[in-house]
Amino acid sequence: xxxxxxxxxxxxxxxxxxxxxxxxxxxxxxxxxxxxxxxxxxxxxxxxxxxxxxxxxxxxxxxxxxxxxxxxxxxxxxxxxxxxxxxxxxxxxxxxxxxxxxxxxxx
Numbered sequence: 001x002x003x004x005x006x007x008x009x010x011x012x013x014x015x016x017x018x019x020x021x022x023x024x025x026x027x028x029x030x031x032x033x034x035x036x037x038x039x040x041x042x043x044x045x046x047x048x049x050x051x052x053x054x055x056x057x058x059x060x061x062x063x064x065x066x067x068x069x070x071x072x073x074x075x076x077x078x079x080x081x082x083x084x085x086x087x088x089x090x091x092x093x094x095x096x097x098x099x100x101x102x103x104x105x106x107x
Contacts, residue, residue, distance in 0.1 A: 054070045069097075069098050069101040069102040076094055077094035080093050080094070
């Protein structure tokens with residue numbers, strides 16, 4: 001039951017924050033330094049979500065071996081993205097690498 005209250009509480013807080021920003025609209029001006037800093041929030045949040053899943057996919061410590069398909073696919077994605085700067089190609093090749101590597105390792 002406490003999970004339900006936690007989720008409902010987070011939903012209410014999120015709703016009020018977003019509603020306040022929506023209602024105030026353009027009447028609130030952030031300093032340029034804060035606007036620049038807020039631009040890095042999505043990248044920071046995605047990094048905080050992805051890195052633990054790549055380096056410790058089972059949650060039991062680091063798995064920095066060639067048998068970790070998440071790590072192999074991530075390295076391939078980084079290399080393809082750095083070489084081509086094409087997002088769709090990066091995603092496609094990383095998925096192919098991940099599933100191919102996972103299939104290969106499991107056999």
